[in-house]
Amino acid sequence: FSLISVTYGATLCNMLAIQIKYDEYKIRLGPLEVLCITIWRTLEITSRLVILVLFSATLKLKAVPFLLLNFLIILFEPWVKFWRSGAQMPNNIEKNFSRVGTLVVLISITVLYAGINFSCWSALQLKLADRDLVDKGQNWGHMGLHYSVRFVENVVMVLVFNFFGVKVLLDYCHSLIALQLIIAYLISIGFMLLFFQYLHPLRSLFT
Secondary structure, three states, X not given: OHHHXXXXXXXXXXXXXXXXXXXXXXXXXXXXHHHHHHHHHHHHHHHHHHHHHHHHHXXXXXXXXXXXXXXXXXXXXXXXXXXXXXXOOOOOOOOOOOHXXXXXXXXXXXXXXXHHHXXXXXXXXXXXXXXXXXXXXXXXXXXXXXXXXXHHHHHHHHHHHHHHOOOOOOOOOHHHHHHHHHHHHHHHHHHHHHHHHHHOOOHHHOO
């Protein structure tokens, strides 16, 4: 049920991201588009979470520094971009908030953003210098970097499980499990590319 809930939330995030980025257009997602997004997100999240669980079960406490570093990089990425831009902190996110309250809100949002990106692509990129806090551009570079890094991470974690993992699933072949997980993640990327190439409602706007 937790997995279904996370997948449903990620699917809605995709649809919401499209609405936010192209709010000046009338957008309608048909059943085929929703099905494609759902399959993409289901395979992506399921394979990623299973890989994380098997990796953590293999290395136990030794996995904590790697996972913590991974999370911290995602957490501080929006702040590093904000500091490098030289922009001022937005003070009108909510008129009733003080400067400290605004900072607390921004920290909370970045923690949530890092938590989502830890398991799947968030579909929205934070832009802390903007009042809307969202980069409305179609940032292909950010998406490509995310999936490239995640794929390398997944392969490394699967290899660690394959060579050092204990028999967590009776006598089932570790190599077969590893291969299935990587193939599932690659298929999810395939459905993602299928959506943006052929099913995105505003693909005619893409360069």
